[in-house]
Amino acid sequence: MPELPEVETTCRGIEPHIIGKTFQQVVVRQPQLRWPVTPGIAQALKGERVTAVGRRAKYLLLQSTGGTAIVHLGMSGSLRILTKLSPAGPHDHVDFLLSGSLALRYTDPRRFGSILWTNDDPLQHPLLETLGPEPLANSFSGDYLWKRARGRKAPVKNFIMDGKMVVGVGNIYASEALFRAGIHPGRQARRISLARYQSLVSHIKAVLGEAITQGGTTLRDFVDSDGQPGYFSQSLQVYGRAGEPCNRCSAAIKSRVIGQRNTFFCTRCQT
DNA sequence: AGTGCGGCCTGTCCGC
């Protein structure tokens, strides 16, 4: 599933191919995604030029002279460059046909993703404007997180997965960062010291940074590739490892549902 | 205001 590193890698992968190109046509075969694809997006983009490709949280921003397409990959989506238009499969919901005989194809079997269009500043869009800081930004610090945690009784795992606090920390990376920081995922957010938040934040940055580097390796080629995302799986310390020995202390890794999501941790290393 | 949960959707896996 595309986590922030995959989205970042997608952003970097498609940008050099589509920048400066013109939308010739936008073909929407299946508008029913998480939200309906914005009606009129095809007419709005036709003939317009791509000026920038960016990312905010897990949203890709395809900016053009005709407004911005806000693309979310959900959990099964992908966006790739085609140099030859192959027949659309059942989950190829949208094609952005570009000048230079290129196409940008959106595929999403589970349709948890979305494609929206705005003519305003995309950062002012209702879905984006209330989001917390980017995890890799300097403004995301232990100090910041500790302050936001005052009075918070929710488990720290829920807290760091809350997009209002910080974006891009998905279920996998929450477990991994908490393990590295030695913090139990079920601990109340308010019951964690500033020093431990500083550690947690540096581990969140490190985990995401490493994953981006690895994603960059496995996802380097977005052109005509099968679009299969690369995984950080070789580096996972706890995620999906219930019952297996902790790499640090050899105790069995536990799993428990925290924040409606399966959560993995070591009861000996994480307090 | 903070917190928890339902729901969207389909491929994969498990048990019978």
Next chain:
DNA sequence: TGCGGACAGGCCGCAC
């Protein structure tokens, strides 16, 4: 072997 059901998962929006 085939089939049904549980599960996963981001994240909005609602209910308390």
